[in-house]
Amino acid sequence: MKKFVSTALTASLVFSLSTSIFAQPAAAPAPAPVAPGALNPTLLKAIKPNFLQSLIEKQAEEKIRAEYEAEIAALEESLKAIRDEIKAIREVKPVDEEAVEALKAKEKSINDEVKALRDEMHEEIRIAKEVLKFGKEAVEKIEALKAELKAEEDKVKESKEEIKAQIDELLAAEIVDEEKIEELKAAEKALDEELKVKRDAINKEIEGIKLVAEYGQEAADQIKALKAELEKEESKAKEIRDEIKAKIDELLAADTIDEEKIAELKAAQKALDEELKVKRDAINKEIEEIKLVAKYGKEAADEILAIKAEFSEEESEIKAKKEEIKAQIDELLAGETVDTEKVEELKAAQKALDEELKEKRDAANSKIERIKLVAQYGEDVISHIEKVQASFEEKLADLNVSKVEIQEKLKELRAVKPVDKEAEAALVAEEKEINDQIHSINKDFENAVLLILSSSVAQ
Numbered sequence: 001m002k003k004f005v006s007t008a009l010t011a012s013l014v015f016s017l018s019t020s021i022f023a024q025p026a027a028a029p030a031p032a033p034v035a036p037g038a039l040n041p042t043l044l045k046a047i048k049p050n051f052l053q054s055l056i057e058k059q060a061e062e063k064i065r066a067e068y069e070a071e072i073a074a075l076e077e078s079l080k081a082i083r084d085e086i087k088a089i090r091e092v093k094p095v096d097e098e099a100v101e102a103l104k105a106k107e108k109s110i111n112d113e114v115k116a117l118r119d120e121m122h123e124e125i126r127i128a129k130e131v132l133k134f135g136k137e138a139v140e141k142i143e144a145l146k147a148e149l150k151a152e153e154d155k156v157k158e159s160k161e162e163i164k165a166q167i168d169e170l171l172a173a174e175i176v177d178e179e180k181i182e183e184l185k186a187a188e189k190a191l192d193e194e195l196k197v198k199r200d201a202i203n204k205e206i207e208g209i210k211l212v213a214e215y216g217q218e219a220a221d222q223i224k225a226l227k228a229e230l231e232k233e234e235s236k237a238k239e240i241r242d243e244i245k246a247k248i249d250e251l252l253a254a255d256t257i258d259e260e261k262i263a264e265l266k267a268a269q270k271a272l273d274e275e276l277k278v279k280r281d282a283i284n285k286e287i288e289e290i291k292l293v294a295k296y297g298k299e300a301a302d303e304i305l306a307i308k309a310e311f312s313e314e315e316s317e318i319k320a321k322k323e324e325i326k327a328q329i330d331e332l333l334a335g336e337t338v339d340t341e342k343v344e345e346l347k348a349a350q351k352a353l354d355e356e357l358k359e360k361r362d363a364a365n366s367k368i369e370r371i372k373l374v375a376q377y378g379e380d381v382i383s384h385i386e387k388v389q390a391s392f393e394e395k396l397a398d399l400n401v402s403k404v405e406i407q408e409k410l411k412e413l414r415a416v417k418p419v420d421k422e423a424e425a426a427l428v429a430e431e432k433e434i435n436d437q438i439h440s441i442n443k444d445f446e447n448a449v450l451l452i453l454s455s456s457v458a459q
Contacts, residue, residue: 047369047373047382047385047386047389047449048369048373049369049372049373049376052373052377052449052453053132053133055446055449055450055453056132056450056453057128057129057132058446059450060125060128060129060132061125061128061129064121064124064125064128065121065125067121068117068118068120068121071117072114072117072118072121075110075113075114075117076114078110079107079110079111079114082103082106082107082110083107085103086100086103086104086107089103127139127143130142133213133214134209134210134213134214135213138209138210138212138213141209142206142209142210145202145205145206145209146202146206148202149198149199149202152195152198152199153195153199156191156192156194156195159191160188160191160192163184163187163188163191164188166184167181167184167185170184208220208224211223211224214291214294214295215290215291215294215295216294218294219290219291219293219294222290223287223290223291226283226286226287226290227283227287229283230279230280230283233276233279233280234276234280237272237273237275237276240272241269241272241273244265244268244269244272245269247265248262248265248266251265289301289305292304292305295372295375296371296372296375296376297375300371300372300374300375303371304368304371304372307364307367307368307371308364308368310364311360311361311364314357314360315357315360315361318353318356318357318360321353322350322353322354325346325349325350325353326350328346329343329346329347329350332346370382377453377456378456380456381452381453381456384452385449385452388445388448388449388452389445392441392444392445392448395441396438396441399434399437399438399441402434403431403434403435403438406427406430406431406434407431409427410424410427410428410431413427
């Protein structure tokens with residue numbers, strides 16, 4: 001069954017690419033091995049939900065930039081012409097300062113125009129990315145709330161400046177009215193507190209809009225309820241903790257300190273913190289499950305949670321083994337005669353466990369990422385992307401081999417003095433050509449992925 005594809009992937013994703021990109025064999029070919037010495041071979045980015053989303057955002061950004069670049073480039077050419085003209089005027093003595101000043105004013109005006117265009121472009125890019133993530137309707141609501149907050153902030157700033165002016169006037173008087181100054185300072189503080197309340201309320205509203213946009217109304221309501229429950233628990237715990245602290249302070253201030261009672265209270269404080277942590281972890285876990293179900297569906301969420309639970313068990317087992325090894329090492333190091341060989345063996349075993357844990361974590365994360373991708377885009381789409389990726393990786397592997405060979409030749413050439421500059425320049429040019437091809441392959445891969453995604457939306 002075809003899975004849900006984000007509505008943010010619109011027809012604007014469709015663009016021209018050679019159909020030969022998709023002339024893939026039934027089975028993806030194995031990538032060619034990279035020659036020894038390729039310490040940092042260029043690899044394609046792993047196919048993950050964030051990577052696919054970033055590609056979509058990148059294309060939207062490039063489209064917006066293209067709309068502004070021609071105009072900005074024309075203005076920058078005008079700036080260059082003005083600067084050349086100023087330079088030419090200054091070469092003629094006496095310098096026509098009036099003409100220079102007129103050109104400088106024109107230069108400033110164009111610079112301001114360029115800055116305004118760049119600011120407008122960056123703002124449009126920001127909005128476009130937000131729309132891709134939360135949808136047009138949600139972003140319009142968010143921007144309206146931000147504008148409302150900005151208006152409140154401007155109003156408060158203006159009021160505070162008026163108050164400051166009044167305070168300065170009072171302080172400059174021969175007889176300072178301290179009472180009036182205190183009143184004004186209190187009014188200033190009240191404005192800050194009022195603004196904070198409004199800012200917190202608006203930020204909370206924005207967070208709610210984003211939750212609904214990402215996870216749906218039902219999931220958002222469940223998450224809000226759980227967060228409210230956690231806030232209530234934290235508030236209650238803080239109140240009790242403050243009471244305990246007050247009792248401890250009171251005991252410490254007494255002539256005779258009751259150490260036993262203080263220890264009891266500190267234990268109660270610690271127990272309270274631990275209890276709160278258990279509640280916080282449970283609520284956060286519940287929120288995570290709600291988000292997974294809302295975003296990827298119940299079946300995918302259950303698979304993800306099962307993988308996480310399995311990895312958590314394996315992680316606990318490995319940690320227990322590492323603690324055993326550490327205890328053995330500590331015991332050996334505490335002995336009169338240290339068995340260095342045995343200590344090294346145990347450290348090697350410890351390192352092997354770390355590597356094993358990393359492999360298991362990477363494998364679990366890889367499975368989870370793929371489940372998310374399939375839930376979002378469908379098995380057919382992801383399989384297609386994987387085949388395309390394998391094909392491009394084969395091309396990259398071949399280029400990496402060639403790049404290493406050139407780097408080795410350069411190393412050998414530069415070891416002989418004097419260096420043959422002509423031969424060096426030829427090898428550097430070859431390396432640059434390979435780097436350009438690598439960049440081109442990466443770009444073609446990104447375009448191929450975007451075309452697959454846009455095709456899936458069109459179906």
